Amino acid sequence: MTKLTCRDWIPEIVECARNGAQPDAKLESHLETCPKCAMRWEDEQRLSSLLQVAREAAAGQRSREARREEIMRRFALTPKQPARGSWKWVLSAAAVLLMGIALVYVLRSGGQTSTTAPATQQVAVASAEFEEVAGDSSEFVAVAYAPPLATGEFVSVVRTELQPRALARMGIYVDAAYTNPIPADVLVGEDGFPRAVRVVSEVEF
Amino acid sequence: MPRPFAESDEELYRQMRTGNQRAFAALYERREPALYRYALHMTGSRSAAEEVAQEVFVRLLGPHLHFDDRRGSLEAYMYGVARNLVRVMRRKGAVEEPVEQSIDHDILGDLIKDQATAALYRALDELPEHYRDAVVLCDLEERSYEDASRLMECPVGTVRSRLHRARALLASRLRPRQATAEAQVR
Numbered sequence: 335m336t337k338l339t340c341r342d343w344i345p346e347i348v349e350c351a352r353n354g355a356q357p358d359a360k361l362e363s364h365l366e367t368c369p370k371c372a373m374r375w376e377d378e379q380r381l382s383s384l385l386q387v388a389r390e391a392a393a394g395q396r397s398r399e400a401r402r403e404e405i406m407r408r409f410a411l412t413p414k415q416p417a418r419g420s421w422k423w424v425l426s427a428a429a430v431l432l433m434g435i436a437l438v439y440v441l442r443s444g445g446q447t448s449t450t451a452p453a454t455q456q457v458a459v460a461s462a463e464f465e466e467v468a469g470d471s472s473e474f475v476a477v478a479y480a481p482p483l484a485t486g487e488f489v490s491v492v493r494t495e496l497q498p499r500a501l502a503r504m505g506i507y508v509d510a511a512y513t514n515p516i517p518a519d520v521l522v523g524e525d526g527f528p529r530a531v532r533v534v535s536e537v538e539f
Numbered sequence: 540m541p542r543p544f545a546e547s548d549e550e551l552y553r554q555m556r557t558g559n560q561r562a563f564a565a566l567y568e569r570r571e572p573a574l575y576r577y578a579l580h581m582t583g584s585r586s587a588a589e590e591v592a593q594e595v596f597v598r599l600l601g602p603h604l605h606f607d608d609r610r611g612s613l614e615a616y617m618y619g620v621a622r623n624l625v626r627v628m629r630r631k632g633a634v635e636e637p638v639e640q641s642i643d644h645d646i647l648g649d650l651i652k653d654q655a656t657a658a659l660y661r662a663l664d665e666l667p668e669h670y671r672d673a674v675v676l677c678d679l680e681e682r683s684y685e686d687a688s689r690l691m692e693c694p695v696g697t698v699r700s701r702l703h704r705a706r707a708l709l710a711s712r713l714r715p716r717q718a719t720a721e722a723q724v725r
Contacts, residue, residue, distance in 0.1 A: 348703050352678065377710030384659045384713065385678045391656055392576045392679065401589060405567060405596050406560070412600045414558035 338364070340371050347371060351378030474521060474530040477504045483523055492520045496531070504531050548613040552599070552606070567596060570614065573680065574621050580675040581625045583660035591624045611692070618690045626668065662712040670705035677702050 343364055350357055357365060357375070365372045483489065495515035498508035508516070521530040546554070546562070548570070554562035571592055579588035595617050599606075606616045663671055669691070676687040677698065688695045 344707075345699075345703060348706055374707075374710070377714055378706065381706055381710045381713060382678075384655055385674075388580070388656050388659055389679055389681070392579050396575070396585075398571070401593055402567065405593060406564065408597060408600060409555070409560060409563050413602070414556065 340368060343368075343371055344374065347375050348378055351375070351382045354382065474519075474532040475504065475506055476530045477528050480523075480527050480529045481525075483529060487524050489524075489529065490522045492522050493534070494518065494520060496520070501531065501533070504528065506531065506533065549608045552613050555599075566599075570617060571596065574617060577618065577675060577680060578621055578625060580660075580663070580679045581622070581671060582628065583664055587625075587628055591621050591628070594624055595620050612689060615690050615692060619692075622668075622672065658713060659709070662709050665712070666705055666708060670701055670708065673698055673701040674705045674709065678706075 343361060346361055347357070350361070365375055494517075496518045497515055498512055501508050501516060501518070517534045519532040519534060520528045521532075523529050546565070548566060551562040551566040551569075555566060574595055575588050575592040578591035579585060582588055582591070598620055599617070606613060663674065666674070672691055673687065676682045676690060677684065682690070684695045684698050687698045691698060
């Protein structure tokens with residue numbers, strides 16, 4: 335076992351005195367035989383007592399009210415920085431507003447029969463009978479909610495591109511994964527309402 | 540010691556910079572007493588300590604504050620400001636009056652205490668700044684080595700060795716003359 339030197343004992347002497355503890359048996363034994371360390375132990379204990387008195391003196395009552403009021407007055411006069419977070423809220427609100435406008439636009443445009451100007455040929459058909467115009471009725475699918483054609487009403491066949499959403503509203507099933515516009519012929523009455531639709535695309539959707 | 544406030548110093552600082560008086564008051568209540576005591580121990584003067592503690596908060600309000608929370612805590616920053624203010628004061632010789640003592644009914648006890656405390660502060664005053672800092676934070680403010688290490692911005696081992704060395708210097712200066720003479724005879 336390595337014999338401890340005075341240099342090794344000093345940290346323990348200091349910490350003992352700081353904590354107000356008594357030396358253990360080994361340290362006690364060393365202090366009995368080493369005058370230098372014994373003096374250091376006395377010095378440290380005396381110092382710790384003085385430090386305790388100084389702590390108590392510093393913790394004594396002190397009137398802070400005047401100082402506190404003065405610093406609060408200064409605070410009230412100091413120009414303030416804008417909250418960093420307020421910019422986030424402004425930008426977030428703007429983003430929500432823009433998204434809302436875009437959503438309204440998309441929903442409104444999705445209700446229409448086409449997203450592009452129908453570059454189609456309008457066919458004014460003399461006969462207003464749906465079956466005559468539609469030809470093989472199995473190709474045209476009647477739009478479920480449309481009012482019936484009036485006798486003698488003229489219809490137009492409009493070749494256009496329809497969004498899958500618009501087709502779905504007309505009762506034609508479109509896979510949700512398919513998002514491209516679909517070429518279609520739309521039978522439109524004089525009132526402008528679609529009466530039937532016929533998909534002309536070869537692509538499966 | 541459990542904190543009565545939920546927010547950190549840094550959060551209170553952010554809020555006070557935007558004009559939140561509650562946050563400023565909370566930070567002031569939390570840190571001012573300790574800063575005052577630190578300055579008191581470092582200067583030995585109550586009026587100087589009041590001035591230093593106040594000035595730390597005045598600087599916090601200033602537009603040119605250089606606090607960056609990525610470099611350290613606000614507490615460490617405030618102690619650094621206080622330390623610099625004390626240094627400037629001492630250099631200008633602005634620290635003169637001794638520490639006043641607390642009121643005690645035992646006049647003789649007061650006298651002894653006053654003289655002993657005055658002697659302690661004189662001895663503290665003669666220490667190099669980094670030794671004095673270690674004694675003030677660890678022994679007078681009773682901070683842990685880890686806390687003191689943060690505030691002094693040096694490793695724990697350095698704090699410990701500075702403290703031990705400082706205490707050795709203080710102890711030898713405060714040793715009664717009789718004891719010194721006996722030591723010399725030995």
